[in-house]
Amino acid sequence: MTVLEYHDAASGPVAADAPRTFLPQQDRDPAPAEQARIRPGASANAKLAVAGAAAAGLSMGLLLTAGIGLIPPGWTLIVSYLWFVLIYSTLVFMREQFSAVRDRFVTVLMVSAGVTVLGTLALVIGFVFTRGQEPLAYWNFFSQDMTGVGPLSGLDQGGILHALVGTLQQIGIALAITLPLGLTTAIYLNEVGGRFAKVVRTVVEAMTALPSVVAGLFIYASVVMVITHQTNGFAAALAITVLMLPIMIRSADVVLRLVPGNLREAGLALGAGQWAVVWHVVLPTVRSGLATAVILATAHGIGETAPVLLTSGFTGVMNFNPFYGPQTPLPLAALELVRSPVPQMVARGFATAAFLLFVVLVLFILARWVGGQEAGKATDAQLRRMAARSRRDLPRIEKNYHDFNYQQEKE
């Protein structure tokens, strides 16, 4: 429907004699715009009460800590905050009923909770980037490994290229396994279904509870100790796979569930087979949702530290072969560098963590950008492409129609 309704200004008028689909138009005036209700915002009085209480609270805090030194200065913010809540509640109490006082008090608490959570996020990101900024300024941090870097080497030597290669190879192997297997299973759960699918879904659900370090322990005991007898990149990739697979299946399953049943039924009613419906209707509908699920699972997999701690082994040397010898990924490099007693190594560790955080941030923004739309809703560009595709399809349909008529006439 969407395709036919959409008129593209750029494509120009359709030839007058071309066969067209006519849609029934309801001859009705558009509904008159509803007058917006007046929604009074906070009164000047209410706003000033907040500002005044904040100023008073801060003054009391500064007075009690820095002013007369009753409380250590580290407590300034907390003391100020408590005074703010007290003064603000009193101010409201002077003018309003008790129920309003309670309402404002709870609102202050809710806003505080939100600010605390956001503040923590800012602190975490800010802290890691500040502590790691020095090594990040050197280009060699991204272009060298740690070969020959001693405790006293300056920051202009050594880098984390080996860890970047390790992360890329390991997440690549993990994706090569989880992507086809995970998506196939998610499609099986949703499109084929049945009693066996329920069993699979329950087991997958149970495995999402598997603690990450236990997944690492499993691979360490079953692969590293029995088969390879040494830690290597492939074992780390397997540990990440064991963790990522249930997460990928579950998020893809959730996304696939969003496909409206009537889309599927429309496809089947037009005579398409099950595979055709999945390939031409279901998957295109949730393409962006699936991409988001995959990207977020990748970000999750890259950040996993506990399983690779047990399986990948630690080395500062570049290792391109995931099947032989230790191969350190980024999170483990950060962990090991930070535990060193040398300040420069610790700085490198923080820089590695900052870089890891940056990669995750980029993936997160990418996921937002790809998945910023609902299932079944198309952007303008997609609608234009769909319209163009259906216009290109028209000659074929017309030809079929003519051929059919010709056949009929001949008979």
Add this chain to the structure above:
Amino acid sequence: MSTITPETLIPERPEAEADLAKPRTLRNSYTGRDHAFRAITFTGGIIVLVVMLLVGAFLASNGVQAINEVGLWKFLTTANWAPESNDFGIAAVLLGTVQIAAVALLVAMPLALGTSLFITEVAGGWLKKVLTSMVDLLAAVPSVVFGLWGAYMLQPNIVDFSKWISVWFGWIPLFQVDGVDPASPLRDTVPFTASTFIAGLVVAMMIVPIQTSIMTESFRRAPVGEREGAFALGATRWGMIRTVVLPFGKGGIIGGTMLGLGRALGETIAIYLIISPVFEIKFHILEKGANSIAAMIALKYSESNEFAMSALMAAGFSLFLMTMVVNFTASAIIAKSRSGADSEG
């Protein structure tokens, strides 16, 4: 009222042969491609099932073998961890795990509840979107980053607070810290580092996002009609939240909190970076020295021979059982609270 009771009238004669009618048998007609599609996806499902069951069975069989060496009761009640002398149990680490998770829940739950109410009820327009994105972003931050923040930034700043609690509330056994003289003028904070409390705080920040997003989702489902009804009856915003949003979101609150608990139980690296491990049963959460099952596995795996490995797997398997029970309960509660809220369009 009249005495006539309404009656259901049944037609005397049924339609011809209506009673004999049987539902049509529906038959699927699959093409070759459809059969191939079904076979391939079915194979995918089987592979996943086998892999997952293999992981579970491997952990279980190794774990049970180790537990059988000492007996289940001793395994559950021994605090020490020395598999080489056949003297090991999860009493201390299990208690430590539960304590860290409890601290995390106590801190995270009010924060998550406040934040999700802030997102759904107070913030509007762009702020709502930005806040939701930020909470999701917080969920994506790798645990090693949280661990570094906790060990190098939070810990040096929070020890004074720990000390303050222990000075004023030390008479409660939970907050007692041994070996500290409160009258001493020196700033001695070492006994307050690497404690259950600090590990719990970091884990709290890690589970806030998952709790917040579940709660936000359930609060959004509170019906508009009831909200407007409460306002029309003169309720303040908090009155509306208390009588409409919270009762409707109860399932989401409980489920989200439990899902966070599951995460907290399994968290490894942040705890591993902060605590200094001890193998004793202790209840002093502010005191240096703590432990958890996950952190113990990360610490002990490298020095383990084959039997010690089985012992670790027994500990890991018991942790897995715990998180699994918690997660299943949580998702059952969430699913129940959701049922009927949606209908397919």
